Amino acid sequence: MDKDIDRWFPYPEYRPHQREMLEAAAEIVRTGGHSVFMVDAPTGSGKTSILSALLAAKNDERIVVVLRTVSQVSIYLDEIKKIRQNTNKRPRVAYLVGKAKTCQLRDEMDSVYLGCDLLKIMTRQLLESRMKEYMYLAGRSQDTVYDPSKDDSLLELIMDEREGERSCCPYYLLSKEAYLFDGEIKFRSSRKAQEVGRAIGDNIIYLDELDEHCGDICPYEAMALSAEGADVVILNYNHVFDDTYRDAMYNWLGIEPEKTILLIDEAHNLGDTVRAVNSDVLPQFSVKRAIKEVESSRMKARRAGLNQSLAVAEQILPRIMKFMEKMNEKGTSSEEWFDPHMFSDFVFGESLVREDERMVAELMNLGDVIARQKEKGSESSEIHLQKVGDFLFMLNFAKNDEAYVPLKYTEKRQVGGNTYTSTTLEIRNLDPSLQIESVMGQHHATVMISGTFSPPEAYELYYFANNGRATIMTLPNQFPPENRLVLAASRATTQSSLRDDRDNVTEIQQHLEAFITGVPGNVVVYFTSYNLLNQYMDVCTMVAKAAGKQIYLEPRDSKEVSSVLGRFFQAGLKSATKPGVLLAVAGGKMSEGIDYRGEALKGAMVVGLPLTAYTEIQKTVNEYYKGKYGKKQGMFIAYTLPAMNRALQALGRVHRAADEGGVLVLCDFRFSSKGGMGVREYLPEWMDRELKVCSGKESAQLITEWVKDYKRADVPLETKGFLNVETDNNEVQEPVLQIGKIEKTRLLNILGKIARSKERFYLGTINNQLKKEDRLDSTQLKEMFTDEDFSRLGLKACYVPSIGEVEVKRIRKNDK
């Protein structure tokens, strides 16, 4: 038994198997030597608490938590906060979230990164000139520090600057001060920026509090400053798995890979992310702009003796443009492979003494001249010629390495009300294993966690190109099995040969009808494609109408997702009269990363095995992996594994907490059969065990009976007898204390603490695993508190939105 873990663990009790998982994670840290631990643990297993184990086992290493989405940041901040509140440990945490979410001027700019780069250049120039002026006026040349926050005349000058007329970024200006070193003017963080940065880690400032906390300091700079001395630094996938990014980022934040433990969240996404990072895209507009850059830097290049570079650029760029224009003439097209050798011959010329690499180097030299020229002219730091150079560099990989595929596609683009045709070239990476191994091989140890690492051995092969590299642990589903019904179709399928077969279509329709009609409340149906969704749209609409439900459609435009979801969630409330049926695509915008909490979802159905379309490109991917791992394993990794993940992620939307119940339907016989085309053996063990195989007609009966029994059983809201705190955005249930031993004052104290840190939260209670006398239900909870109790804590009176839940709202400043 590892006592250190107990000292860092912030909850009163471990969940089933949680202790085992934490001990294994701690062991990986102690072993070091670039070891890897992969954890396949369904929602509710308490995976986030692995952080406690890593903190308990580490020496002077730092922990870098690697996240896919910004929404996860608060989950880890909450965990650190709990460790600080409920143990005597005081770990420091820092996080870095992109400028698009944190820049104070983000609403003023189309591209925050380019706009920021430009404003920073202008700000440094301004600082430099003020520093010179200051030194002149002070008559000093040594030991001079210029602090812009004390320069009233400057502040007055920039105070009224508005969008489009800025001479600098005021936030960056106040984050810096200038000083003299060896006769040269340098910049460093201002004292105020350092204080603001330090306070982020000391006080755990959440992302939505960052603007207010930073005041007139740039939040991005402040976040970076908070990393100094932090035990835990939260970054995103690109920060860590993009080599160029990582080197700069680690350097900036003072992180040494060999002294760093990686904790990778939602690691089933890692393969796709790394492949994207190792791919390169060249849009036509970049080539067009590169041509302009070369034209405007001709004089400078000649003066710098780069005549050869100029000649290369003037030969290559028009040829790439010609290639793209020829593609445009053929009209729009989806992704197609192109021959990298023929493309090179066309672009570089066909002489026998060709040296493609040297020509790319010449382009890059010229790119440096353009970069310097842009910086001097306070222009955007984006160098399109370098983009072309990068692409041509990647083209060499595509010529020699099957893991890189050259692609071209032509599409219509809209700019300022005009539509035009534009071609994009891409070198796509198919195999993330080299990069993943390289990154993990540089770090002390890595822990990868996911709720859908199924089967984990296949992920291990995909990520590391061999089995045996990682220690693997698979945890069973922690939620009570009686809270769910898992069905799989015995006959229905979306295989293309049977897609229009009458009997098959009828079978799918029966499953849809049984599911939409039989499951009370909100449900979602995920199809394998928009085409399939359209094929069954009418029948879904008809059935929904008869069942008194409203259809909601996944929008094509991502901007509309939140408004559709908002209405769908409303429809799921007990007080609403018409529940919703959401029709979406597995692997689309509404199947992963969205928390359908509580009443929001009572059932999910996946129609078909969501395989990627069998295009020429997919065939290339399949061939690559077949060549690498043999026919069966290769096809599984290239083709079936991503489909399994899409299905499991889609179904995983239903049960986000132990107290939730619902129906899961896998509507394709491939899910219910093993061997051949079947994939049942790859489902998580609990799902395989609970699967009920049925026809469309039988499913109606099974759902009706289950719903009846489920209601009658008065299903417990909790598994382990914890008082359960959930926030609106928090996916993880957070047990705060064991009920039964609770006293009113203590509970009020805890509520007060939670209320100070959360805008809104729910308390869920009760479980039949507790002795009856220890149970506390919502009515009792409600009875324990008077309205005065709540208002004393700055809380709004509680009410009961659904059985056993008590909602408590923090009163905001402007609430009446």
Ligand code: SF4
């Ligand atoms: S320096 Fe900071 S506040 Fe200024 S533009 Fe860049 S990110 Fe935004």
